[in-house]
Amino acid sequence: MGVIEREPFRVRIKxxxxxxxxxxxxxxxxxxxxxxxxxxxxxxxxxGLAGGLAAARQAAVLLESHIVFRRELRAGDEVDVxxxxxxxxxxxxxxxxxxxxxxxxxxxxxTCTLGLMDLERRKLVDDPKAAxxxxxxxxxxxxxxx
Numbered sequence: 001m002g003v004i005e006r007e008p009f010r011v012r013i014k015x016x017x018x019x020x021x022x023x024x025x026x027x028x029x030x031x032x033x034x035x036x037x038x039x040x041x042x043x044x045x046x047x048g049l050a051g052g053l054a055a056a057r058q059a060a061v062l063l064e065s066h067i068v069f070r071r072e073l074r075a076g077d078e079v080d081v082x083x084x085x086x087x088x089x090x091x092x093x094x095x096x097x098x099x100x101x102x103x104x105x106x107x108x109x110x111t112c113t114l115g116l117m118d119l120e121r122r123k124l125v126d127d128p129k130a131a132x133x134x135x136x137x138x139x140x141x142x143x144x145x146x
Contacts, residue, residue, distance in 0.1 A: 007144075008082040008083065008084045008098075008144050009038070009041070009042045009045065009082060009083050009084065009141075009144060010038070010080045010081060010082045010083075011037060011038050011041045011080070011081050011083075012078060012079070012080050012081075013034055013037060013078070013079050013080075013081055014076070014077070014078050014079075015073050015074065015075055015076060015077045015078070015079070016075070017075045019075075020074070020075055024074060024075075025072035025073060025074050026072070026073040026074070028067075028069070031067055031069070031073075031099060031107075031108045031110065032065060032067065032110070034079065034081045034097075034099055035065070035067075035081065035083070035097040035099070035110040035112065037081065038081040038082065038083035038097050039083050039095050039097070039112070041083070042083045042085070042095075042141070042142060043060065043137075043142070045141055046137050046138045046139070046141040046142045047136055047137050047138050047141075048060070048132065048135075048137040048142075051135075051136060052134075052135030052136035052137060053116075053132070053135045053137065055135070056131070056134070056135045057118065057119040057120050058116050058117060058118055058119060058125065058131060058135065059116070059117055059119060060114050060115070060116055060117075060128075061114060061115055061116075061117045061124075062112060062113075062114055063092060063113045063114055063115055064112065064113040065110065065111075065112045065113075066110070066111045066112075067108055067109070067110045067111075068108060068109045068110075069107075069108050070105075070106045070107055070108055070109065071101070071105050071106065071107045071108075072107070073099075073101070073107050077101060077102075078101070078102050079099050079100060079101055079102070079107060080099075080100050080102070081097055081098070081099050081100075082097055082098045082100070083095055083096070083097045084096055084142075084143065084144045085139075085142035085143050085144075086143070087128065087129040087139070087143070091115050091116075091124040091125065091126060091127075091128065092113050092114065092115050092124070092128070093113075093114055093115070093116075093128050093129065094111060094112065094113055094114070095112045095114060096109075096110065096111050096112070097109070097110040097112075098110075114128075115128060116128035116131055116132065
């Protein structure tokens with residue numbers, strides 16, 4: 001049996017007029033906001049915003065964000081913002097997003113490094129994937145495997 005390729009999680013967003021800069025395209029900071037919308041929607045879908053993480057006094061924290069701008073976005077454009085989580089070893093993990101126009105044109109790519117913070121100790125937990133699983137977060141959903 002072959003490997004099944006799954007589509008990454010996506011959320012559709014319409015560009016609003018107040019998000020434009022003086023050049024008439026989306027302000028650079030707004031792209032980051034679009035990525036944040038997708039990250040939060042994905043974490044919510046995986047069960048990470050309510051319940052277990054809050055009870056464990058843990059929360060994801062953004063440590064670094066990098067964006068590559070490919071094409072401009074203008075008022076009225078609709079975009080799909082994908083998000084997928086990638087765990088490795090250590091205290092950090094990545095959540096990557098692609099902002100794609102409805103015609104398939106990639107407008108931007110965002111790579112974020114995050115950690116899972118213990119809110120009592122104000123320190124990152126050693127194994128965020130395992131901590132999320134213990135808290136009842138569906139890690140398969142975060143990673144696009146479910």
